[in-house]
Amino acid sequence: MISNKLVCNQEVKIKDVMMCINENAKGIAFIIDDAQKLVGVMTDGDIRRLLINGYGLNDRIKKHIQRNFIYASFDEEPEKIIEKFHDGIKIIPIVNENMQLVDYAEYNKNVHIALAHPQLDGNEYKYLMDAFLSTWISSTGKYVTQFEENFSKYCGVTYGVATSNGTTALHLALAALGIGKGDEVIVPDLTFAATINAVLYTGATPVIVDIEEDSWCISPDEIIKAITPNTKAIIPVHLYGQPCDMEQICKIAKEHQLYIVEDCAEAHGAEWKNKKVGSFGIISCFSFFGNKVITTGEGGMCVTDDKKLYEKMRILRDHGMSKERKYYHEVIGFNYRMTNLQAAIGVAQVERIDQVLAWRTKLEKQYRECISDSDKITIQRNDLANRKKIAWLVSILVDEDRRDSVLKELKNQGIDVRAFFVPLSEMDIYKDYARECSRSKQISKMGLNLPTTYEMDKKKIKNIISLISSVL
Ligand SMILES: Cc1ncc(COP(=O)(O)O)c(C=O)c1O
Incomplete structure (x- = not known):
């Protein structure tokens, strides 16, 4: 039921419409006739213009109603209604088959599509509550060990x-x-x-090197040079x-006796030659x-096959404290522990990681299909030999001169997108470690990360891609 504060009969005076708009604070009144049919609208701008043109508060509105106005039918698709919000129109009356007002649609600037959302509707809550009720809420508790075992496996x-x-980590x-x-x-870079x-943090010197053009990952050739x-x-x-x-990186590391x-x-979950990342270093x-x-x-987590390093990391993570003698510190360590509460969520997340990845891949595929029509948008490669990439955020490249306009327009539409990382060598604080990294510079200027959240569907993806295309 539409509030009376939004509706005026066409027989009323200018001052009545002013009062109506003043009360509803929406800048508009819907005007109906005696049969309750919508005959037009009046905005606060219309009234301002009438007063400027010499009309008085007691003049009737009937002759001045906007009769050529935008409205929607109750059975119209929401997407069609959304398309009507243009040229500053923020509120659209919705009518039934008799042209009677039944509702209205309002443009909401805060409509928000987030970049990413955690998926927490598996066993996350159950395990979290279990950890909570156990009162083991710091870093001791069964979930920490379980999470370490399950994720490393x-x-x-x-x-x-x-x-x-x-x-x-x-x-x-x-x-x-x-x-x-x-x-x-x-x-x-x-x-x-x-x-x-x-x-x-370790006091060592970082050496920044450029990336590969196709994968956007560190270039083995540049590693050798450095x-x-x-x-x-x-x-x-x-x-x-x-x-x-x-393969190249492991070869270089072996030849030069370097740690990876x-x-x-x-x-x-990404793979190089059918072997998961995390299993090479x-x-x-x-x-x-x-x-x-x-x-x-x-x-976070460090994973390793080396028992000695595993034990060393456990000691360093816990203030460098001796395993045999409490409060005796063998090395200067850190407090880098994860809590049992966090780990409880982690255990539930590992249970569903394959499902999450499959869903993400499907979503990325939909983006790929929508983008395939556009010669102005390049999506991250998923066809590079030996690499099985996973879909984290959807990453695209666009014309560097339009990238920031795309970013702004999507943000204006309540869609959260991110520009790629700023190359390390472009930031003042790291300039001492920089080398010429032209590929990284170029990719960074063109790159955008697009949303991969649960609520995304083909329609929303299409909408995002057509928005990007229109700016480009
Ligand atoms: C490539 C890379 N390394 C390290 C990190 C650090 O992880 P965290 O934010 O958990 O400290 C991030 C986090 O976003 C990352 O993207």
């Missing part, structure tokens, strides 16, 4: 050390490998800052779900931040 690796987040891995001052660690920061006698490790980042060329610490924060690190493929809210 999923990766095809023997041991897991859960951490407070992905950044602490990276730092813990490098610290356990004894990397520090005087050592050099090779990182890609296009990555999230955590990759390089973890190196800097190796010096001080190089100790390489951190390949499986960017936006795409696995790095692990994989940064798998964005690629849970001496230690590999994952993030379980809320927007990741699986999440624990905040959280």
Whole structure:
């Protein structure tokens, strides 16, 4: 039932419509006749113009109603109604077959499609409550061990050390490998800052190298060029779900006796030659931040096949405290522990990871189908030899001169999109470690991450792609 505050009879005076609009605060009144039929609308602008043109508050509105107005029928598809919100129209009356007012549609600026949403409708709540009711809510409790075992097994690796987040996982891995001052660690230019920061926390020197044009991942050729006698490790980042060329990287690492610490924060479940990422590095690190493929809210994990490193990481994670003697600290450690509550969510997330990945792949496929008509949008490659990428966020490239306009327009429409990472070498704080990285620079300027949330469907995807196309 429509509020009386929105409706005026066509026989009323200007002042009545003014009062109506004043009360409804929507800037418009729907005008009906005695048979309750909608005959037009009047906006606050219409009234302002009448007053400017010398009409008085007691003049009748009948002659001045906007009779050529936009309305929708009650049986119209919502998408069709949405299309009518243009040229500043923010409210649309909806009528029945007798032209009687039955409802109205209102443009909501806050309509929001998020970039990513955690999927928490499996056993997450059950296990979380179990952990909560057990009162083991800090970092001791069955779920931490269970999560470590289950996730490392999923990766095809023997041991897991859960951490407070992905950044602490990276730092813990490098610290356990004894990397520090005087050592050099090779990182890609296009990555999230955590990759390089973890190196800097150890006192080692990061060496930034360029990416491959097709995969957007660290370039093996550039790694070779960057190796010096001080190089100790390489951190390949499986960017936006795409696995790095692990064959080349492993070969280089073996030849030069370098550690590989994989940064798998964005690629849970991705594979190189049918082997999961996380199983190539001496230690590999994952993030379980809320927007990741699986999440624990905040959280991370180091996985390794090396028992000694596993034990070392467990000690370092827990203040460097001796396992045999409580409060005796053998090394300067950290508090990088994950809580039992986080791990409880993690256990439930691992149970459904294949299902989540399958769903994400399906969603990305729908994006690919919509984008296939456009010669102005390039979607991330999924056809590179030996690589099975996973769909984390949907990543596309557009004309660099229009990229920011696309970003702005989608944000205006309440759609959350992200520009690609800023290349590390372009940021002042990392300039001492930079090399010429023209490919990374170029990709970064063109890149956008699009939403991959539960509520996305083909219609929404089509809408997003047509919005992007219209700006391009
Ligand atoms: C490539 C990469 N490495 C590391 C991290 C750090 O993970 P966290 O945010 O859990 O600390 C992220 C997180 O977004 C990432 O994308």
